[in-house]
Amino acid sequence: MLRRLWLLIFYVPLCTWILIPSAWAQAEARLTWLDNRFRVDPEIEQITFVVTREQPSQSVVLVAPDGRKYYADRHAKTMSWYTDKGMDIISITHPMAGPWQALGKVSINNSIRFISNIQLQAEPLPAQLYQTEVLKFSAQLTQNKQPLLLRDFLDRVQLKVVFYPLTSILSNKSNKSNKSNESNESNDPTPIEVGQFADDGQEYDEVAGDGIFTVALNVNVEPGKYRVEIASTNGVFKRAVEQTVLVYPAPITTSFVQSHQPLTSHSVNIEAKADQTLAGSLAAYLVVKQPQQKPRIIQRSSHRQQSHLVLTWPNDAQIGKAWWRGWAYVTDSLTQRELVFRLSQQNYTQVAAVAVDFSASLAQQQAKQQLIIQNEQQQRLLWVVITNIVIVISVLVVLLMWRRKRAVQSDLIVPK
Structure with a gap:
């Protein structure tokens, strides 16, 4: 009995020392760091802080290792700052190595989470698209080449597909107008938004919250050459993927x-x-x-x-x-x-079919027919009269000529 007791006294502390570091390591990633401080390693090229705040509260103040303070409305050009009710999402490109601090009403129930090496990956579009075509198109955010599944972050990401016209394939304008348009398009192309991604499990999106954003891309643009850009539009982070496509008339x-x-x-x-x-x-x-x-x-x-x-x-x-x-x-x-x-x-x-009074219609038709018959009879009578007049005149002319001929013959003296 004493032997078993000594074994328990010896092995239990050993197992505890073995398990505690593992549990601490797992909890450390979820808990807020002491005094809201966190350290950025030198090799990190881009990092995003997701800070959950108590309500009501203002955006946090971010303090860099050198003591500089950054605010939601006043920050460096290398930063993008998105503030929402109860949350700040701050992305920094090439952050200064060392301890950073978030000052504000940081919620004690949520940690300051770090997202580094964010990449936007999108499927390549077909090089040849058609006007009014609709196709399923997907994009995904990754962290260290792994799918990013942080819902607080993903729910605030807005990805859009924008077409920038480069040249026009079909144009009925004059060459001068074409040159002017091409010059304007190349200098300042008007962007055409053709779709927004979603990760909500609706329509073309297969699974909600799986980190894969899907859009029903409606290619409702004029035929031509375009630069297609997939980019974030709400300031959570700055990422863009570009490619060139040709849009042809619908077949x-x-x-x-x-x-x-x-x-x-x-x-x-x-x-x-x-x-x-x-x-x-x-x-x-x-x-x-x-x-x-x-x-x-x-x-x-x-x-x-x-x-x-x-x-x-x-x-x-x-x-x-x-x-x-x-x-x-x-x-x-x-x-x-x-x-x-x-x-x-x-x-x-x-519209309703026009109601027809068949009796009235029949009477109208009969009246029209009678009028046509009367016109025809009058025309026949006129021709008969004209014909008779012509005949009478012809007979009179013939008789007149015959009488003149007889009168001439009777006046001739025949010698004996």
């Missing part, structure tokens, strides 16, 4: 034919360019809303070797506003890339 055309007769259907005609798309790969999906009816879905796909579709729905003769919208799908023949195009909502109005 499909869409036309809508509205019916004005109850027995004739409305129709949407979709035509794919045979030299740019695979035959038989065209499909479409429409949502149609007619007056006093719930939206209905119409789906069609082309048969083999076909490059067109016709989607129809009946005209129910109801009065009111109506609309349709949808999607078209086709395969690029050159790259075998599956293309998705949004068919923007098109509104139209269904």
